[in-house]
Amino acid sequence: xxxxxxxxxxxxxxxxxxxxxxxxxxxxxxxxxxxxxxxxxxxxxxxxxxxxxxxxxxxxxxxxxxxxxxxxxxxxxxxxxxxxxxxxxxxxxxxxxxxxxxxxxxxxxxxxxxxxxxxxxxxxxxxxxxxxxxxxxxxxxxxxxxxxxxxxxxxxxxxxxxxxxxxxxxxxxxxxxxxxxxxxxxxxxxxxxxxxxxxxxxxxxxxxxxxxxxxxxxxxxxxxxxxxxxxxxxxxxxxxxxxxxxxxxxxxxxxxxxxxxxxxxxxxxxxxxxxxxxxxxxxxxxxxxxxxxxxxxxxxxxxxxxxxxxxxxxxxxxxxxxxxxxxxxxxxxxxxxxxxxxxxxxxxxxxxxxxxxxxxxxxxxxxxxxxxxxxxxxxxxxxxxxxxxxxxxxxxxxxxxxxxxxxxxxxxxxxxxxxxxxxxxxxxxxxxxxxxxxxxxxxxxxxxxxxxxxxxxxxxxxxxxxxxxxxxxxxxxxxxxxxxxxxxxxxxxxxxx
Numbered sequence: 001x002x003x004x005x006x007x008x009x010x011x012x013x014x015x016x017x018x019x020x021x022x023x024x025x026x027x028x029x030x031x032x033x034x035x036x037x038x039x040x041x042x043x044x045x046x047x048x049x050x051x052x053x054x055x056x057x058x059x060x061x062x063x064x065x066x067x068x069x070x071x072x073x074x075x076x077x078x079x080x081x082x083x084x085x086x087x088x089x090x091x092x093x094x095x096x097x098x099x100x101x102x103x104x105x106x107x108x109x110x111x112x113x114x115x116x117x118x119x120x121x122x123x124x125x126x127x128x129x130x131x132x133x134x135x136x137x138x139x140x141x142x143x144x145x146x147x148x149x150x151x152x153x154x155x156x157x158x159x160x161x162x163x164x165x166x167x168x169x170x171x172x173x174x175x176x177x178x179x180x181x182x183x184x185x186x187x188x189x190x191x192x193x194x195x196x197x198x199x200x201x202x203x204x205x206x207x208x209x210x211x212x213x214x215x216x217x218x219x220x221x222x223x224x225x226x227x228x229x230x231x232x233x234x235x236x237x238x239x240x241x242x243x244x245x246x247x248x249x250x251x252x253x254x255x256x257x258x259x260x261x262x263x264x265x266x267x268x269x270x271x272x273x274x275x276x277x278x279x280x281x282x283x284x285x286x287x288x289x290x291x292x293x294x295x296x297x298x299x300x301x302x303x304x305x306x307x308x309x310x311x312x313x314x315x316x317x318x319x320x321x322x323x324x325x326x327x328x329x330x331x332x333x334x335x336x337x338x339x340x341x342x343x344x345x346x347x348x349x350x351x352x353x354x355x356x357x358x359x360x361x362x363x364x365x366x367x368x369x370x371x372x373x374x375x376x377x378x379x380x381x382x383x384x385x386x387x388x389x390x391x392x393x394x395x396x397x398x399x400x401x402x403x404x405x406x407x408x409x410x411x412x413x414x415x416x417x418x419x420x421x422x423x424x425x426x427x428x429x430x431x432x433x434x435x436x437x438x439x440x441x442x443x444x445x446x447x448x449x450x451x452x453x454x455x456x457x458x459x460x461x462x463x464x465x466x467x468x469x470x471x472x473x474x475x476x477x478x479x480x481x482x483x484x485x486x487x488x489x490x491x492x493x494x495x496x497x
Contacts, residue, residue, distance in 0.1 A: 021126045022054035023119050028102055029109045030116040031058060034065050035076050035099075036106035041069045046117040052124035057098075077103050132159055154328040158335065200345060200385060201259050203240025205486050206473040207460055211421065214345065214385035215467070219376045221351070221415055223390040223404065224425035225397070229458060230389045231271065232482040233425055233475075234347050235279055237387070238264045241345050242315040249316075262344025263316040265337050267330055269353035273319040277312070283483045284308040316341070326355045327374035331381070338382055346382070348375065350389035351415070369414035376418045390415060392424075402431050406463045422464040427477060428454045457487065 033040050050059035064083055068075040077099050109116075139152050199213025214220065224230045244261025248254040268276055282289035285308040287301050297305065318337060322329070330348070337343050348354065356370040372388075379386040392408045404424040409415045416422060432451050437443035458477040462470045476485040 020054070020130065021123045023123055024055060024058075026116040026119040026123075027053050027055060027058045029105075030113055030120060031061050031065065032102040032104070032106035033110035033113040033116070034069075035080065035103055036110050038069050038075055040110060040113045041066065044114060044117050046114075046121045048117060048121060052120055054123070054127070061102075132156070135159075151328065154332055157332055197259075200241060200262055201244065202237045203244070204237075204473070204475055204484065206475065210462055210468070210471050210473045211465070212468060214387070215420075216383045216385060217380045218385045218420040218467075219372070219379050219418060220385060220387045220421045220423065221390050221409070221419040222387055222423045222425065223392050223409055225392050225402075225404070227430060228425040228427055229477060229482065229484065230425050231349055232279065233458075233460070233484050234349060234387055234389060235266075235276060235482075236283065236484045238266050238317055238345070238347055239280055239283065239315070242317040245316050245344070246311075246314055263337075263342045264318065264345045264347065265334050265343055266317060266319045267325065267346070267348045268319055268321050269323055269325060270349060271321075273321045276319060279482055280312055281305060281308060282481045284312060286481060288480050289482065324353060324355050327371050327378075330354065331374065331378045334378060334382060338384075343382060343384055346378070346384055346386045348386065348388040350391065351375070352391055365414065369418075372414050372418040376420075402426070402428070403459075403461060404463070416464065419464060420466040421462065424459075424461040424463055426459045426461055427457075428459070429457070458484065 048062065050063045053059040053062055061080070064080060065075045068079065068083070073079065081096050081099055136152070136156050139155075140149075143149075143152060197208045197213040199211070199215040199218075201208055201213050202211070222230055222234060241261050242264045244259045245254070245263060246261070248260045254260050266276065278289050278292055281287070282292060285301070285304045287297060287305060291297050291301075292305065318341065320333060325333075334343065334346055351371060352368070354371050354375075356367045356374075375386050375388055390409060392404055396402055396404050396408050403426055406416050406422060409422070429451060432447065432454065435447070437447050456477055456479075458475045460473045460475060462472065464470065474487050476487045477483070478485070
């Protein structure tokens, strides 16, 4: 009873603090098993890292043991003790006595190594989930300036997706030894392939030769004036990449295929998915797209259309036609597709139609800067190449030489800075056809000769390439089917198939 005579409710005792989920016995058992039999390391099917261990000492031992095994050296009690003794870290891990403790029951416990690894991994994810949940709760309670609920949801989904894919909410620092090893792996794969294309093939030999293919984590800007064929070119690239993957899947040898292709995400902010499909059908069936739309096709053409449509339906090509999508939504959807279907290439048509996550009121240049930075971050996060289309300013039309250059990019500062490569599509025939001199004159004859030289050709000008030289790739272009192809060097202006 309280001092005023009223009944006082008993206050519940505070709950005792709970330790984060962990199992030290499983960590000790796995480490002991590895020291007893190094081959267990190669049989583990969990991507364990030092941060998955609850005890930091165990994380240090795991890192040392894994680096020794991957380096082809024996990792046992003696060599581990010697390694830590050299760097002065033996006392930090508990001394030689602790190494002996790990080995005490190693022979008996080694048969359970995989089970221990599963337990360690699962508990590490649970600790991460608890931390993420606390961070989400804190953000929802006290959001930072400019962050609304949608922004918090997008950030939460990104963090959770990263946890699901990599087993860690954030990557943090990477040992340089790991980065060097990854670089050697890439070089070895290119060497074994015996090809100039070390990345994802575009399907165009001259362009592949200049770029070396499309590389993971790269942001490629493809720009051009209207009617140059930007969308047609990326549509053709998407088709070639997806078709190569379909063929590799049908042969059942994706890993060893010369051109394995890939799964493509196509964000079409301007054209509908039906319009894109019509373009692809026109290309594949070799029937003009306007004839397909109007139904002015023969029975034979209709049958060919049905045959090609059946093939196109099997392509690993996914189209998102959401207009004015934000960079956050785009990233989230791409990440979800990678997790559920796989993902090897992202195409965004086009950059200026993407919206930023936050409106800062600093003008369009600042907004485009946020978008290009977001696209580059997405390329790195998902480890896939991103091709983003971009418009060019009208100043191209004011010059006598219509070939575009970097300064012609709209909001060029941020686009040029963030891009790993900047490509321009240019068709000289487009301008020549609109500058026909009076018939019968010497100028007209010269114009005809010049037009014949560039008829059915296009240039892809490499204005910037962070990892290689600049230059120009020449392609075949057929305006009837809005189709690009490889140029037949023996007969300029013809497709070599």
